[in-house]
Amino acid sequence: MAGQHKAANIVHFSRLSEEGYRWLREDKAGWRSEGEALHIAALPGSLWEDSNNARNILIRSEGLAGAVRLEVEVTLAPERNSEQAGLLLYADDDNYIKLVKELVNDEHVVVLAVEVQGATRVLSLVKMATDARTIRLQLDWSGNEAAARFLESEDGIWTEMGRYAGLEAGAFKPGLCSHGGGETPARWAAFTGLQLTDL
Numbered sequence: 001m002a003g004q005h006k007a008a009n010i011v012h013f014s015r016l017s018e019e020g021y022r023w024l025r026e027d028k029a030g031w032r033s034e035g036e037a038l039h040i041a042a043l044p045g046s047l048w049e050d051s052n053n054a055r056n057i058l059i060r061s062e063g064l065a066g067a068v069r070l071e072v073e074v075t076l077a078p079e080r081n082s083e084q085a086g087l088l089l090y091a092d093d094d095n096y097i098k099l100v101k102e103l104v105n106d107e108h109v110v111v112l113a114v115e116v117q118g119a120t121r122v123l124s125l126v127k128m129a130t131d132a133r134t135i136r137l138q139l140d141w142s143g144n145e146a147a148a149r150f151l152e153s154e155d156g157i158w159t160e161m162g163r164y165a166g167l168e169a170g171a172f173k174p175g176l177c178s179h180g181g182g183e184t185p186a187r188w189a190a191f192t193g194l195q196l197t198d199l
Contacts, residue, residue: 008071008195013038016058024057030186031056038191042076042083042181049120052093054179059090063173067142067199070174075134076189078103078181084111085178085189087139089146091171094118097164098177099139099148101128110135112148112161124161128152140199144168 011019013033023031030041038058045054076085078101086100097114104111108131112124128135129152136151138158148161174196178189 006198008197011194011196013191013194020061021058022061024059025053025055027055031058036192038176038194039188040085040176040178040191041186041188042078042085042178043186044181044183045179046082047093047096047098047115047177047179049115049118054177056179057088057090057175057177059088059175060173063171064089064141067140068174069197069199070139070141070195071136071197072176072194073134073136073192074101074189075192076101076178077133077187078108079187080181081106082180083187084180085191086110086176087137088175088177089139089141089167089172090175091168091173095168095171097139097146097167097172099137099150099161100177101135101137101150102180110137110150110159110161112164114164114167116166123164124148126150126159126161136193141172142199 047054084100084102090096102111108128113122132152138149140147145165147163149158151158
């Protein structure tokens with residue numbers, strides 16, 4: 001994206017606790033760090049509505065302040081509808097916004113969705129133009145507004161997903177999620193290059 005930003009804060013997956021990250025509903029067999037990648041199994045479960053049983057949600061303990069961009073590269077080849085992986089701005093199980101790669105009606109899509117006080121809403125659903133296993137996701141936060149986009153090819157052209165205003169400033173924490181799949185065989189999402197940049 002155009003514009004000058006400060007240097008990115010790269011998250012080192014090999015020392016998550018030291019960098020202030022924690023697991024929500026941790027299943028230790030369902031995640032691992034290898035080199036520069038974090039692998040999270042897309043296990044059964046969901047954050048949607050009153051389900052609130054998704055495992056291995058990675059959340060930074062400290063909330064966001066000021067204007068920040070979250071960016072990550074995610075690799076996932078979902079085979080079950082609702083199987084997904086991506087970025088979160090998370091306050092609690094009933095208040096979050098997510099930008100995920102997902103299988104919906106047997107199509108590979110990118111979804112921007114929000115849940116506020118338990119009320120869910122899909123803000124944008126965009127069918128991917130390619131069958132790329134790996135895409136980049138960006139989620140910007142400023143004040144009480146979030147804006148999202150994704151990149152699925154090497155042409156450098158980002159697809160805008162839209163904006164959402166109305167989130168409570170200061171309450172949301174950056175995170176990652178991978179869920180909605182089967183217990184066995186588990187499919188794994190690989191995350192690389194998670195970074196936070198002041199805008």
